[in-house]
Amino acid sequence: PDISTPEAFRATLLATPSLAYSRAGASGLFFAGLIERLGIAAEVNAKATVIPQGFTGELLKRGEVALAIQQVSELMTVPGIDIIGTLPAEIGEVMTFSAAIFAEAPQPEAARAFMEFLVQGADAKLLRAKGLEPV
Structure with a gap:
């Protein structure tokens, strides 16, 4: 799926048949606000599985959803999924x-x-390998 621009990301969310995001934590709170700002909260939430905690990538891996939304560092903990x-x-x-x-x-x-x-002293390559970007 194309998420390269805000418009492409919005279109991807509208086109995907199902998705998961978490209710708690920074990524879930941010995403809930983002879909409100994009004006697509009702459409997205109608096909969303919102988990109370854990890794949305697990639902993706099991084939329960077509798209998982979460921080990269959290998605990376789930082997066997492709991070776009x-x-x-x-x-x-x-x-x-x-x-x-x-x-x-x-x-x-x-x-x-x-x-x-x-x-x-932290190795920037090690941090990046875990989905973190040193600043």
């Missing part, structure tokens, strides 16, 4: 992850070292 790409920049959203150390952490130095690794 990310949303066009005009309608997509970058999810930024943050880290903090609890004031009463039992091992604050280990937490600090891990955070330092994520910021400075």
Whole structure:
């Protein structure tokens, strides 16, 4: 399916016979808002399987839906499915992850070292292999 432009993505959603997205989490909340903004929420939700949690790719793999919507890093955990790409920049959203150390952490130095690794030492190829894009 073509998702290269906002128009193509919208057309793909309207043409697909069935799809899945998650109710909870960042990707599900974002997608629910996106189909509202695109003016196709009623049409999409009429053929959507909305899961409370888990991986939409599992439904795709079992043949229960024709299209699965979720963050790339979550889709990548399901072997045997083809990921067609990310949303066009005009309608997509970058999810930024943050880290903090609890004031009463039992091992604050280990937490600090891990955070330092994520910021400075993590291999960008490794992150990309897991569906994450370093910024």
